[in-house]
Structure formats: structure tokens, C-alpha cells
Amino acid sequence: xxxxxxxxxxxxxxxxxxxxxxxxxxxxxxxxxxxxxxxxxxxxxxxxxxxxxxxxxxxxxxxxxxxxxxxxxxxxxxxxxxxxxxxxxxxxxxxxxxxxxxxxxxxxx
Amino acid sequence: xxxxxxxxxxxxxxxxxxxxxxxxxxxxxxxxxxxxxxxxxxxxxxxxxxxxxxxxxxxxxxxxxxxxxxxxxxxxxxxxxxxxxxxxxxxxxxxxxxxxxxxxxxxxxxxxxxxxxxxxxxxxxxxxxxxxxxxxxxxxx
Ligand SMILES: Nc1ncnc2c1ncn2[C@@H]1O[C@H](COP(=O)(O)OP(=O)(O)OP(=O)(O)O)[C@@H](O)[C@H]1O
Ligand SMILES: [Mg+2]
Numbered sequence: 001x002x003x004x005x006x007x008x009x010x011x012x013x014x015x016x017x018x019x020x021x022x023x024x025x026x027x028x029x030x031x032x033x034x035x036x037x038x039x040x041x042x043x044x045x046x047x048x049x050x051x052x053x054x055x056x057x058x059x060x061x062x063x064x065x066x067x068x069x070x071x072x073x074x075x076x077x078x079x080x081x082x083x084x085x086x087x088x089x090x091x092x093x094x095x096x097x098x099x100x101x102x103x104x105x106x107x108x109x
Numbered sequence: 110x111x112x113x114x115x116x117x118x119x120x121x122x123x124x125x126x127x128x129x130x131x132x133x134x135x136x137x138x139x140x141x142x143x144x145x146x147x148x149x150x151x152x153x154x155x156x157x158x159x160x161x162x163x164x165x166x167x168x169x170x171x172x173x174x175x176x177x178x179x180x181x182x183x184x185x186x187x188x189x190x191x192x193x194x195x196x197x198x199x200x201x202x203x204x205x206x207x208x209x210x211x212x213x214x215x216x217x218x219x220x221x222x223x224x225x226x227x228x229x230x231x232x233x234x235x236x237x238x239x240x241x242x243x244x245x246x247x248x249x250x
Binding site: 026028029030032033036060062063064066067068070071090091094095098099 | 123124126127130144145148151152155156159162163212213214215217218220221224
């Protein structure tokens with residue numbers, strides 16, 4: 001069964017124990033605050049084991065996005081779950097590499 | 110010598126992070142940058158403006174100034190706030206250093222500004238504010 005919550009920009013799909021986060025057009029400080037609230041409201045229920053950040057619609061991300069991914073990674077690590085990322089455009093991929101996050105978070109092909 | 114200048118003042122609201130980086134990128138287009146260079150400028154400006162909002166004014170309302178200057182093929186972007194300032198700029202610029210880990214800040218803002226621009230200078234005084242000056246030369250293609 002899948003359940004959808006979110007705003008026009010941010011989309012969150014929960015399927016069994018997997019949450020797919022469509023990060024929206026621009027993941028900056030302004031949008032990250034809202035995304036965290038929506039995501040953590042689901043995570044707190046304790047059923048999610050896998051979190052996937054899907055950047056298909058995302059054309060901008062800065063350190064606030066990196067902080068958001070690290071924050072969810074910490075939560076998931078504490079409950080034995082995982083965080084993955086996918087569909088990053090070249091700009092977002094570059095941010096991801098420079099941040100060093102590629103060493104701790106898997107990129108799903 | 111080609112010269113151009115722009116000056117923008119806006120409230121320290123998070124809505125303006127996007128406004129500021131898109132404006133800076135639009136100003137830069139007269140140098141015919143490639144997509145990657147535009148993205149570099151957007152990210153660097155976004156980092157500096159976000160810092161002014163979350164650290165400088167600590168989410169209270171203040172005025173952020175974005176200044177753009179073009180001298181020949183070089184764009185100089187300055188982001189200024191009159192917020193709390195930084196006591197130890199050298200320390201603040203170290204990768205992964207943050208004073209707000211509880212807000213999920215990663216301490217990577219200055220790191221990105223440094224990576225994406227050719228030059229980065231930070232001037233700051235406690236209780237007076239912070240001024241971030243960034244330069245990037247766009248080669249003619
Ligand atoms: N405009 C500013 N006013 C006051 N303090 C600042 C300002 N800009 C940066 N700082 C200080 O410098 C530190 C490092 O800034 P930097 O942007 O590198 O990391 P961050 O903002 O903490 O995290 P991130 O940018 O990854 O979200 C900040 O934590 C803050 O203490
Ligand atoms: Mg920052």
C-alpha cells in the first residue's frame with residue numbers, strides 16, 4: 001500500500017517500509033525546513049527502514065540540502081535503516097561529491 | 110575596460126535566498142558563462158545569503174545587501190549583513206565548523222564558496238556584521 005503526503009513542490013511516497021522523497025525544484029534552506037517537517041512526521045511513526053532522496057525534479061541544492069540528507073542519515077542509522085540518493089543532475093552531483101557525502105551515502109543507479 | 114555594477118537590498122527572509130542567487134546569476138549572464146559557472150555563482154551566493162539570514166541575523170529581521178560588480182571578465186559579488194558578526198573568521202571558515210549543529214547545519218557553506226569561486230574574502234566584526242567578497246573570472250569562449 002502506498003501513501004502520499006506533501007506539497008506541490010515536495011512529494012513524499014511511502015511504500016511499505018520505504019520512503020521516497022521527491023526533493024522539489026530547489027533544496028535550499030527555505031525549502032529544507034518544510035521538507036524536514038514533512039519527512040520526520042512520517043519517520044517518527046517508526047515503520048520506515050529505507051529512505052530514498054529522489055532528485056529527478058531538483059535543479060538546485062546547497063549546503064542546506066546536504067545538512068538535510070545527513071540529518072535523515074543520522075536518524076536512519078540510529079534505527080538500523082538506510083538512506084540513499086538517486087537521479088542527481090550534474091550540479092547536484094558535484095555538491096554531493098565535494099561534500100564527501102558519497103563516502104557514506106549510496107547512490108542508487 | 111568594461112564595467113558594470115548592481116546593488117540590491119532585501120529583508121533577511123528565507124524566501125529571498127532564491128531571489129538573491131537567481132538575481133546574481135542573471136547579472137552574470139552578460140559575461141556569457143556556461144551552465145556550470147552559473148550554477149557555481151548560484152551556490153556561492155545562496156551560501157553567503159543563507160549565512161547572513163541564519164547566523165548573522167539569527168532568523169530575526171534585518172537587511173541583507175547583495176552587490177555585484179563586473180570588471181572586464183571578472184564578477185565580484187559581495188554579501189553583507191549587520192548582524193552578530195564572527196569573532197574568529199579563520200576558525201569559522203574551517204570545513205565542517207558550525208555553531209549551529211542543532212539546526213542541521215553541516216559547516217560546508219564557506220567550503221562551497223571557496224570551491225566554486227576563484228577568490229573568497231571574509232571581513233567580520235562581532236556585533237557589527239559580516240561582509241563576504243567573492244570573485245570569479247569567466248573566460249571568453
Ligand atoms: N554572516 C554570518 N554572520 C555570523 N556568523 C556567520 C556568518 N556566516 C558564517 N558564520 C559562522 O561561520 C560558521 C561556518 O559557516 P558555514 O557556512 O561554513 O557553515 P554553516 O552555515 O554552519 O553550515 P552550512 O553552511 O553547511 O549549512 C557558521 O556556523 C557561523 O558560526
Ligand atoms: Mg552556511
